[in-house]
Amino acid sequence: MDADVVIAGAGPTGLMLACELRLAGADVLVVERLEERTGESRAGGMHSRTLEVLDQRGILDRFLKIGDPQPVGHFSGLYLEFDETESRYPYPLMILQSDIERLLEEWAVELGVRIQWSAEVSGVRQDESGVTVELGTRAVRARYLVGCDGGRSAVRKLASVDFPGTPATMTALIGDVELxxxxxxxxxxxxSATGDYSAIAFEPGWYRVITSEYDRVAGRDEPVTFEQLRESLIRLAGTDFGMRAPRWISRFSDAARQAACYRTGRVLLAGDAAHIHFPAGGQGLNMGVQDAVNLGWKLGAVVTGRAPESLLDTYHSERHPVGERVLHNTRAQSALARPGAQTDALRDVFGSLMEIDEVNRRLRGMLTALTVRYEVGSDHPLAGRRVPDEDLTTDAGDVSVHQLLHAARPLLLDLRAAAAASxxxxxxxxxxxxxxxxxxxRATSAEDFWMVPELDEVPAPAVLLVRPDGHVAWAAAADEPLDVPALRTALATWFGPAPRD
Ligand SMILES: Cc1cc2nc3c(=O)[nH]c(=O)nc-3n(C[C@H](O)[C@H](O)[C@H](O)COP(=O)(O)OP(=O)(O)OC[C@H]3O[C@@H](n4cnc5c(N)ncnc54)[C@H](O)[C@@H]3O)c2cc1C
Known part of the structure; x- marks a missing residue:
């Protein structure tokens, strides 16, 4: 075997997954078809849950140092407030994908991830003991392959995974230019009558221009040119604002598709390889990073013999519904963006509804992914949700829950003051x-009630079992007797049978 896991694609999903696997003790090889990083700016930001996930690993400071917290975000271009978000990071962070990839790659190298550039996956064969991954004239072999190779994923196609969904109904052009x-x-x-445009100064002197036109759908392989962007802006705005010096030009659409199955035997899919959609609200990169954090500890535990292979099926059962919901909200955003008097009226009505706190909160929960809840087989209100980052006190000093997750290990948190004393x-x-x-x-919580998105206040639990991805696997309420057999079952379900069982 050349590695426990081969990852196709060194984009944000592949890099995050590689790091998570290394933290879980797996040997990882990333194969990337590019010769080197392109520096293409692409995505423009990260939401609260992704910031929390990076905080859970102790690397968030690197991103906060260069990112720019935004006072507001948007739903289909309609402003959405984030400052009441129940998170330590209640804002979208403006940071370019090129910077995110650079920082993730630095971390991956620190953790010992091997990255092979100019290595394009061209064939995949799986058998009982592993996967052979063809890279042109050569091949590598691993126990598992994860396709993090983007929307046109070769791995997905080679593994014959269906990619159903809805086709493009519009064409958007994007460019980093001077205006x-x-x-x-x-x-x-x-x-305007046929679409819309926006221009945002991301860096001094540089604008990110986006034009969206609804009267044509570009062919998938049609080339993208600076001239097309200029003409599109003139059609929509009546001027090109002196547009010049294109640094990066690309195209996207509102096509929304999702892999029918995130796992087929020893081949798994994550990030854009598993789902593509209209980039409204900035969710794609976030969802890819969160796919990686869901899959990493599970696959790591399986390849190092700490958990049965069946744990991998929970990756599809937990993440596919999340992807479905994101596709759903981006379709809604795409419908809200269409030109025309009827949509103008709809936007007006929807915009006024968004002034209602509860509506704002519901949409914010969707975009930030803070309300994602997995089915973990327990009815405690925290079960399946991401653990709130509460301040705790231990014998060794003060600590936050996220700090306890830096090593990406399962965490059993005993918050019963009496137990600590006895x-x-x-x-x-x-x-x-x-x-x-x-x-x-063993710790004590500073708060009697914890703030949880969607639920408001939840009484601080007595005992909490937290998975390495920061989701609560099991929790015990303080006012109920401790159900010890249920705790044992939860430990065995998520972290394998006890070695002595
Ligand atoms: C205009 C725009 C704005 C966006 N804004 C946001 C935003 O603000 N927030 C957000 O969350 N998301 C945003 N997104 C979405 C985001 O860019 C993607 O979701 C994200 O890049 C997905 O990451 P990934 O690692 O899954 O895939 P990719 O970034 O596509 O990476 C895939 C990698 O695989 C490599 N590869 C491809 N084929 C092969 C092969 N056969 N063998 C080996 N390697 C291969 C590629 O070269 C690439 O490096 C935006 C997208 C667009 C288009």
Missing amino acids: PELREDYVWVRR GGDEVAAVAGGWAGRVDLV
Whole structure:
């Protein structure tokens, strides 16, 4: 074997997954068809849950240093408030995808990830013991292959995974250009009879221009040119604002498709390889990073023999519905963006509804992914949700929940003050069966109630079992007797049977 896992694609999803796998102790090889990084700016930001995920690994500071927190975000170009978001990071962070990839790659190299450039996946064969991945004239072999190779994923096609969905109904052009005749820093979604345009100064002197036109659908392989962008802007705005010096030009659409199955045997899909959609609200990169964080610890546990292969099926069952919901909200945003008097009226009505706190909160929950909840087989209100990043006190000092997740290990948090005082108890006795696999931490919470998106206040739990991706696998309420067999079942379900069982 050349690696436990081969990852196709060194985009944000592939890099994040590689890091998660390394933290779980797997040997990882990333194969990337490009000769080197292109520096294409692409996505423009990250939402609260992605910022939390990076914080869970202790690397968020690197991103905050160069990113720019935004006071507002948007739903189909209609402003959405984020400052009441129930997170330590209640804002979208403006940061270019090129910077995100550079920082993730630096972290990957620190963790010992191997990246092979100029290595394009051209064939995939799986058998009982592994996968052979053809890279032109040579091949590598691994126990698993994960296709993180973008919307046109070769891995998805080679594994014969269907990609059903809805076709493009419009054409959008995007470019990083200079606009010497534009007198504003920010032109936000100006609508015309056939589409809309916007221009945002991402960096001094540089604008990101986006034009969306609904009276034509470009062919998938049609070339994208600077002249097309200029002409499109003239059609929509009546001027090109002196557009010059294109740094990057690309095209996208509102096509929305999702892989029918995220796993077929030893081949898995993540990020754009598993789902494509209209980039409204800035969710694609975020969802790819979160796919990676869901899959990484599971695949890591399987290849290092700590969990049964069946754990991998929860990757599809948990992440496919999340992808479905994102496609759904981007289709809604695409419908809200169409030109015409009827849509103008709809936007007006929808915009006024968005002034209602509860509506704002619901949309914010969707875009930030803070309301994602997995089915984990427990009815505690925190079960399946991302753990709130509460401040805790331990014998070793003050710590936040996210800090306890830096090593990406399962965490059993005993928050019962009495248990901490009395020393040995039943939680410690159960945890002993998973010693070396699950970190038991005794702590007290500063708050009696924890703020949870969608639910508001939830009483602080007595015991909490947290997966390495930051989702609660099991929780015990403080006012109920501790269900020790249920705790044992949850530990075995998520982290494999106790070695001595
Ligand atoms: C205009 C625009 C704005 C956007 N804004 C946002 C935003 O603000 N927020 C957000 O979350 N998302 C945004 N997105 C979406 C985001 O860019 C993508 O979702 C993100 O790039 C997906 O990352 P990925 O790693 O899954 O795939 P990619 O970034 O596509 O990476 C795939 C990698 O695989 C490589 N590859 C391809 N084929 C092969 C092969 N056969 N063998 C080996 N390697 C291969 C590619 O070279 C590439 O490096 C935006 C997208 C667009 C178009």
